[in-house]
Amino acid sequence: MSDILLESTTTGERLKLAATGAWIAKNARQLEQQVDHETGRHGKLSRVDIDMAKVERLDTFGAWLLERLVRSFSARGCDTKVVGLNEDYRALMDELHRVKMDTAPSHGAAQALIYALVSIGENVAAVGHSFSAFVNMLGALSVTFLRVASRPRSFRFTSLVHQLDNVAWRAVPIILLITFLIGCIIAQQGLFHFRKFGADVYVVDMVGILVLRELGVLIVCIMVAGRSGSAYTAELGSMKMREEIDALRTMGFDPIEVLVLPRIVALIIGVPILTFLGSMAALYGGGLVCWLYGGIDPDIFLSRLKEAISLSTFEVGMIKAPFMALIVGVVACVEGLAVKGSAESLGLQTTASVVESIFLVIVLDGLFAIFFASIGM
């Protein structure tokens, strides 16, 4: 459509604008161009008459453009008059005439460099904030733990059992399946490459040590962070959004004691159990592949395994499990309680929870590796 909605005739310093057609939302784009064309004209003008008599319909969009026309001519010192406006639209024009635009939103193009520096600064500060929030939560958790330990009756066992059911019992099938597959894959890859050196049987050493020391606990923790950590963040976050946590506080309950402690204790109990089950499933998978694909009989696998690993190999994996569970739980709860009002913030914090806890679990695993190496385990 290219209807002319605004026609102009100039006589000396006098401009006459005749408006026609429908000044409504549908035509607003075209109308704006014509309005801007008129207001952008050069030359001296002392008087502007806008004849609205032929306008069929007018809505807020059209009315605002008319108002813009009037304002920009008035601002240039022209004597501006609107004539022939249908009485029905008088109230709307009066309403828009009162609109103050002085604090109109500025979409000022912030310089890219400053923007980049600002976002680097904000990110560094955010890392600092999340670290202090983490330490804060650890502190609050310790205080609460000591308080609850002094009166064990106040501990919420029902909640603990419920959380254990969610994070440990219901996670068993998926953990078993995934660790079993990982065990199979490691054994298959090992056999494939070790065979070239005729060192097939050392695959058993590799599977045993790798699974018990590192992979069992890591895979389980990554699964738990994705499965339960994200759930914790989302649960606590939506409770925060709906002011449920504030409600708890006003009733005299400590949210850390009621919500956070049972969840974290459930993880600390659940993750070692899952690690144990997962390690066994991985060894089973490894053994199965060794037998079916590598031709290593199960009894040879077992006797080789006995020689390759010691109790300390198993202990190293199991000792790490509760610490990693603590990290996953604390990060999840910190992020959950950091959720603000919006749905977007819930999504952001849940993502942050999973990413941070997996990252920290791997960092912690590295620290443990150094620690165990130096004490000779």
Added chain:
Amino acid sequence: MAKASQEAVIEVREVLVGFGDHVVLDHIDLDVYRGEILGFVGGSGAGKSVLMRTIIGLLPKHGGHIKVFGVDMEAASDAERQAVERRWGVLFQQGALFSSLTVLENLQFPVREYLNLSQRLLDELAVAKLEMVGLDASVCEKFPSELSGGMTKRVALARALALDPEIVFLDEPTSGLDPIGAGEFDTLIATLQRTLGLTVFMVTHDLDSLHTVCDRIAVLADGKVIATGPMEAMLASKHPWLQAYFHGKRARMGREAEAKSRS
């Protein structure tokens, strides 16, 4: 108040809505005329919001017809339905502002989707709409979670008006507002109705709103519209539910206070 011409913009005929075995709306008939403010009242849980949500197509109906601007919403093609949807605005009870967008973006969202306008015009119109609902440009960059209850309602109303609709549906617009805020909101609705020539379908419990702004009142009880008419007719009615509603203690106290302040 603008006189209501007798052209029905919403026609509800024999509408049947239920959840499972529970019938909420039992063959309801209702007309809303162009340019009027219709107050829709009924007990809590009587199905007022259900009817509103059925008309705007959020709930399925089991029987009957609903025509908006003469278009049968069920028989209409997607394009026809969308064209009708552009001509109404809805104010939800909790505002339903998009929490991840700023106030300005919330107001511009429907306009940006439907019309291809310059950013400058979008900004100016959003500010103009905000000022029409009694706010100003200072709230533009705020997020919905940073607004008070009254401001949320106003911004939500501004968003409902963003596309210059002909009908506005208001779901309990004054609930959760203090009496002053509620009164201002009523005046605002009346003013906007007058300036923009709106048809307003207002679900409400607020007796003051019914007194001050509504041209006509429809009463829902036991799954039926038991009465429609102006306030005087409601007050004169002998129906026990209407008696209890309009002559109850709270209603009487409100009227007495009004009478006292006049004398």
